[in-house]
Amino acid sequence: MATTTAAVTLTSDLLSDAMSVSASTTCMKAGTTADGLDQMEYGYVDLPTGDEYDLVASTPTASKGSKLYLKNHSTDETYYVAVTQNAQAIGRLYGGDWMFIPADFHDAAADIAITANGGTNKICYALFHEGTVLVTT
């Protein structure tokens, strides 16, 4: 079985006592404990300003599992990438920020799209998924 493990450690001193949370999960195919996600895409790209780009162009795979990691590697803290899914704004990743979500490609419009602001942003992403078949030319 292919094995992908994602762990997070979150710490904060905003409260009167320090908060620390750690979690780890093995990324499985949808609805199963028997088989892990077995496909992935990994990239590092420049994202120029001016247009919205599909980071992941959705193919309808609502019944499939997927995990998307995305980090803005820009070193200028004023630069940010606006992230949308199916045209719904999710939020902004400023320089140095990352996100990790179970992307739901429930229909053909459910693209993950990103728009650079401030200047050309450098983006690293990894999509762990299942069930993708290449499109014939």
Place this chain on the structure above:
Amino acid sequence: MATTATISISSDVAPGFGGISETMTLTQAGTITDIDSTTGFQIRKLTATGAVDLVTMANELVEPKDSTANSAGKIYIRNIGYRGVTDKSVGVTIGVNAEPIGKLYGGDWMMMPLTCIDADDVTVNPDTNDTVVIEYVMFYEEA
């Protein structure tokens, strides 16, 4: 004062993939000033299907600054199952403003940015009527 989040991903899916290990410090939008507000660490028990708000932006005691005024909110969410038992076969769909973002199966976690706009509430919708508990913490800027 700082809030940090570190992610570590290991995988044997693709030969040669060296993994990912990255840390971010949660800051206010466009600055290196630390983020200053949080909901604190909370849990929400769900016992029936149907989308409900996990975070209702307009109801936060400390009003979140939204992205129209530049903000850098983040939320961590995890499906922790119920009474120590997590089930990878059923999930809870996480949404923003009714748009499904993705499904967290038992034990799964996510971290994502938020607009904190009033309409962009964070919703949760379980697959089944079985009891499941969601833990979460949101970090944001005060309006």
